[in-house]
Amino acid sequence: MNRIKFIVPLSFLVLIIALGLNACGGNDQGKGESINNGMALFKTNCSACHQTDGGGLAGLYPPLKNSDYFKANHAKLPCIIRNGLNGEITVNGVKFDQQMPGIGSLSPAEIADISNYVMNNFNELNTYTNTDEVTKTLSTCNN
Amino acid sequence: MKDGKSQVDTQYFTIPNFRFLNQDSIWVSNQSLKGKIYIADFFFTSCPTICPIMQKNMAKIAETYTTDPGIYFTSFTIDPKHDNITRLKRYQNQLGTKNPHWSFLTGNRDSIYHLAENGFLVTAKTDSTAPGGYVHSGGLVLIDPFGRIRGVYDGTVDEDITRLTEDISILKNEK
Numbered sequence: 001m002n003r004i005k006f007i008v009p010l011s012f013l014v015l016i017i018a019l020g021l022n023a024c025g026g027n028d029q030g031k032g033e034s035i036n037n038g039m040a041l042f043k044t045n046c047s048a049c050h051q052t053d054g055g056g057l058a059g060l061y062p063p064l065k066n067s068d069y070f071k072a073n074h075a076k077l078p079c080i081i082r083n084g085l086n087g088e089i090t091v092n093g094v095k096f097d098q099q100m101p102g103i104g105s106l107s108p109a110e111i112a113d114i115s116n117y118v119m120n121n122f123n124e125l126n127t128y129t130n131t132d133e134v135t136k137t138l139s140t141c142n143n
Numbered sequence: 144m145k146d147g148k149s150q151v152d153t154q155y156f157t158i159p160n161f162r163f164l165n166q167d168s169i170w171v172s173n174q175s176l177k178g179k180i181y182i183a184d185f186f187f188t189s190c191p192t193i194c195p196i197m198q199k200n201m202a203k204i205a206e207t208y209t210t211d212p213g214i215y216f217t218s219f220t221i222d223p224k225h226d227n228i229t230r231l232k233r234y235q236n237q238l239g240t241k242n243p244h245w246s247f248l249t250g251n252r253d254s255i256y257h258l259a260e261n262g263f264l265v266t267a268k269t270d271s272t273a274p275g276g277y278v279h280s281g282g283l284v285l286i287d288p289f290g291r292i293r294g295v296y297d298g299t300v301d302e303d304i305t306r307l308t309e310d311i312s313i314l315k316n317e318k
Contacts, residue, residue: 049195057199058239098237101191 031116031128038117041110045103054122060098062091065122074125077115078134079141081106086143108134155291159262163219163255165246166231171217173290180314181215182307183284184298185259185267187222188234193281197298198238201283204308205242214311216245221256221267221277223249264292283307287314 043052049061056063064070069091073080084102088095106114112134119125162172184201186194201216208214220226226234231247248255259267265280285294285307294310296303 048192057195058202059237060234061195096237099189101189 030130031120034113034116034128034130035120037110038113038115039121041106041114042117045106046114049100054118056091059094059096062089062094062096064118067091067123070118071123071125074115074119074123074127075137076143077118078108078111078129078137079143081111081114082138083141083143108138111138155287155289155293156264158286158290158292159258161254161258161262163248163250164228165248166228166235168228169246171246171248176215176217176286177290178288179213179215180288180311181217181286182311183217183219183263183286184282185219185221185255185263185265185279187220187277187279188226188230189222190277193279193299197281197283200298200304201245202238202240204304204311205240205245207308208244208311209242212244213315214244216242217248218245219248219255219259221252221259221279223252223255264295285310285314287317 046064050056050064051061054063054065056065062069069089070077080100080102082102082104085100088097090096109131112129112131115129115134116127119127119129158173160173162170162174165171182201182204184197186198188194198218201218205216220231226247226249228249231249235245235247256267259265259279263282263284265282265284267277267279269277281298283296283298283303284292285296287293293314294307296307298304
């Protein structure tokens with residue numbers, strides 16, 4: 001009986017610790033998975049214009065890689081992906097004014113994946129956004 | 144049949160008459176292109192899907208022949224309502240091509256569509272369900288100095304671009 005009294009709380013403690021560790025590892029795993037998904041989604045939906053390496057195309061389509069505009073506006077990324085972008089912008093000193101079409105068919109989860117891929121792979125921002133955050137951002141878009 | 148033996152004959156397809164204005168307000172026609180080898184495609188400036196890749200590949204080839212007036216490039220817009228001369232000129236500048244022998248052509252929409260499908264044998268039409276509102280072929284068409292189609296290539300496929308580049312060289316050396 002004393003052993004059970006000892007083992008049950010110990011087991012419970014081990015379980016809590018295990019869940020905690022898994023949560024920490026789970027976030028990293030979640031981020032990695034999101035970035036991987038984002039790479040495939042980026043290739044399908046974005047690379048035609050922004051190119052596979054995120055370098056953009058001449059004065060037509062702006063780079064996402066090492067982009068000063070992107071770094072300053074990355075919080076708006078979900079709205080830009082969903083609704084597109086109109087008007088002239090300046091990226092790394094170069095003006096761009098081609099209209100970017102939005103992709104209304106992408107879900108908040110997919111937009112989160114693309115955002116994580118672009119932020120981490122092209123700009124080393126080392127940030128992470130999730131579906132809930134993207135859903136919240138999309139409800140406040142003004143473009 | 145020749146001397147009692149069957150032989151394969153080649154009947155080239157000739158591009159029909161056309162005349163459109165380019166980004167510099169200059170008329171370009173099948174007549175003005177006689178004597179030149181040219182590569183033609185159909186695109187529109189706000190195209191979000193295949194056009195960026197096609198035009199990037201066209202630009203790569205055009206760069207090779209910047210100083211060769213015998214090799215010409217024609218990009219016909221399938222959205223002439225929006226792609227007027229001003230917009231095409233801006234597109235040319237933004238694409239950054241230095242090749243002066245590349246015309247971005249606009250004109251009557253039905254005439255362009257008819258030329259695409261019946262002249263250059265590529266698809267071009269409006270489609271409200273397609274991204275950008277148009278469905279069109281990513282084909283690059285190689286025309287010889289006599290106005291005849293000599294090859295059709297997928298402008299989005301690297302192997303086809305390589306093949307097109309090789310065929311331009313072959314055509315240049317053809318007597």
